[in-house]
Structures are given as structure tokens and as C-alpha cells.
Amino acid sequence: MEVGFDLVGITTAEPLEDRRHGFEAWLSEGNHSTLDYLTRNIDKRFNPQLLVDGARSVIVCAVSYLSPASRGYSDGCRTKIASYALARDYHLTIKEMLFELGNRLGSEVEGLKFRAFTDSAPLAEKSLAVRAGLGWIGRNSLLVTPDYGSMILLGELVINQDVDSYDSPTTGSHCGSCHACVDNCPNGAILESRLIDTRRCISCRTIEREGSDEQPPLHGWIFGCDSCQSVCPYNRRAPLHKNPRFDSVIDISTIDEERLRAMSEEEFEQLAGSTPLTRSGLERICRNIGK
Ligand code: SF4
């Protein structure tokens, strides 16, 4: 696609009841931990028509960010960073791409109105992606696509018009007998229900708001965690990303404990100012070293 997405599918804006029940059961067991925002707006999360007035269809887009760093770090590395976070903040990049797409469509389709979302509003993105035929929910709770694996980022355009034909949903799981993600999660955070216990998940605990829960061991990760993705066979055979907007802006070979601990806030801003690492900040990142 010209605007730079690798995959696109279109589904209706009708409610997504099937996934909602599992999500509510997951919440009732306290697996969301301190991520209280997940308990709010559940009706909207599973019904785009409640989120956007007049919503009729959802265009679900995905783009790969898979880079050499996505393949994993050397044993003993104490400064591992999830590979998506080495590039410019995807919230900004994907929003720009979605607006480009929406404006192009708007110039061709009379009366078209859209709203763009990327991991920024209560919207069951992965469930919409399944219904739009992009892939299935893997054992590690992530969307897995046949050709690009799970190291992809999602964005949606909710539009006010029906389309001539919708994509067929992906049915079932294509994980087969594979359990690699479950076996490789260092904290056993992956639940049978294809959901995550956020209390034990390194990705959640290093990125989201710090809560009162005891911090689980971080196994060398200082921001995010790719352990359940780097072993996924679909990621192992997926191509590296093609869209240069997702090129790494941080050279991980230059990052080590000594450099981070000696770094000033100004240097950190220069190094990582455009990336999601700023969501944590230098102080917290340094605190995560060796935990
Ligand atoms: S992100 Fe890391 S800690 Fe979280 S489920 Fe995956 S492997 Fe486990």
C-alpha cells in the first residue's frame, strides 16, 4: 500500500461480543493488575458504534516493525529494549499514516468521515483485526499474521460508510501444537486463555504506570519485552520491516549499563526523545537494570 501499511482488511463496525466475555473473565480474576483503564469503557471497547457516532465500517491496517533486534539479545544482556521501542514512537507515525489514508479516501468518496485510532482509545484492535481477516490471536495474546508474524503495529480508521464487500474473518488459531511463546516467557505470564497476567508480564511492568504490586523479575529487560515473540516461528520466518519510518533510531550496540547510568537527561533526550522510551524516562529505565 502506498501509505506504507503491509496489511489492510475491512470489517463492519458491529459489536464484538465473542471476545468480550473472555476479557471480562480475565478482568474479574485481577489479571489487569494496576492497569485500571482497562476496566473502563468496556461497552465502547467492544462496540465501535458506541465509540464513534455513525460508525459503519472499520479499516484495520497493520505494519511490520521487525528488525534485527527483534530476533533477540545475547544471553546475559542487562539492557534489553523491546524492538518496536527502538524506532520513532509508533503512535505518531501510525496516526500520520492513517490520516494520509483517510484523507485520500475522503477525496475519492463523497461524504466519507473517519476517525483514526492506534492503541490510544478503548477499542478492541486485535479482535477487529481478526474479524478483518488479518490474523488470529496467538497463545501469547498477540495478533499473529501468516506473513508478517506478530511484530506488527495496528491502526484503525472507523468510517461512516458501508463498503461493497467485507473481508472474511480469520477462523480458529493457526498456532497448531506450538507452545514456544508459553515456554519462553521467563515469568510464566501467559495464561491458558490466550491472555496475559499483567502482574507477571515484563512488558506491562516496565512500561505501564508503576503500581503497588511487587515488581516481577525483569531478566535483563529495561523497557518492554520481546521474549514471547522472538521465538514465534511466524516471526522467525517473517521478513524484516520495509517501511523506513520504522527503522531503529537507537543503535542497541551502543547501549550498555555503564552508558545509561552515566547519561544526563539531555543526552537521553537526544538518544531517545522521539521513541516510546520517553514514556518511562531515564530514571525508571536505569532502575530496571539488573532487576
Ligand atoms: S512480554 Fe515477556 S513477560 Fe510478557 S508475556 Fe511475553 S515473554 Fe512473558
Ligand code: SF4
Ligand atoms: S510462538 Fe507458537 S503458540 Fe506462540 S503465538 Fe507463535 S505460533 Fe502461536
